[in-house]
Amino acid sequence: MAEFKNLTYNNSKNMLNLILFGAPGAGKGTQAKKISEKFHLLHLSTGDILRKAVANKTELGIIAKEYLDRGNLLPDDIMIKMVENTIKKNTDVQGFIFDGFPRTIAQAEAFDKMLVTLNMAINCVIHLRVEKDILVDRLLKRAEIEGRSDDADKSIIENRITLYKQKTKPVKEYYSKLEKLTVIDGLGEIDDIFEQVDAVLSEKL
Ligand code: AP5
Ligand code: MG
DSSP states (O other), X not given: OOOOTTOOOSSTTXXXXXXXXXXXXXXXXXXXXXXXXHXXXXXXXXHHHHHHHHHTTOHHHHHHHXXXXXXXXXXXXXXXXXXXXXXXXXXXXXXXXXXXXXXXXXXXXXXXXXXXXXXXXXXXXXXXXXXXXXXXXXXHHHHHHHOOGGGSOHHHHHXXXXXXXXXXXXXXXXXXXXXXXXXXXXXXXXXXXXXXXXXXXHHHO
16 A cells, blocks of 8 residues: 655645546556556546446436537536535545546636645646557447447547547646646557556655
């Protein structure tokens, strides 16, 4: 178990908070699972929360379904509230891995304000960089295995990648200016990529 006692982070709760950034299919979920196992951080995947809400046909799920199925982004205010509620429900954690959030500049700005009120801060943003052709291949392959509605059709995948370029990529620049960004090549063996992620995070301990 990672030892966080006696360590000082730039937030008053002594947490390690990480944003995993990257295009659809970049490997955020895959790496988050490994990070969460090693560093005991809570994996907060906005996509996973939404898919669960859709499966359970909750009020949020009914709204979310049509966005998810088409590969469109949900409205910022819904996402910001959802993340805030999830953080507030998990007070006893050593840190969070934010996967899939923030995804727009408006979300990043609101997130910064939220973190101040929660006495938290982001320690590190890791961008898993993968080229487009590989992303499409990975997601089409995953469609056969997992059957996610937004992997089902190449045009939905293309829409997700286009929205990533238009709305989400500027978030990378946002964190780069704050000197929090590390770029890691997301191509290659999953374990080799994790070794690099591990090295970046271990430096923060
Ligand atoms: P979300 O669930 O966040 O999906 P995404 O960003 O499109 O990313 P993916 O989950 O598809 O990919 P990943 O990077 O996690 O890759 P993975 O590890 O699975 O969002 C879904 C939807 O929810 C959005 O479209 C939107 O509608 C909504 N949403 C969510 N957050 C939102 C927000 N903040 N604002 C508004 N709307 C929001 O890997 C992919 C595949 O590749 C897997 O099969 C994996 O096994 C394989 N793989 C992984 N690494 C490697 C490797 N190194 N080599 C070979 N294969 C690999
Ligand atoms: Mg994912």
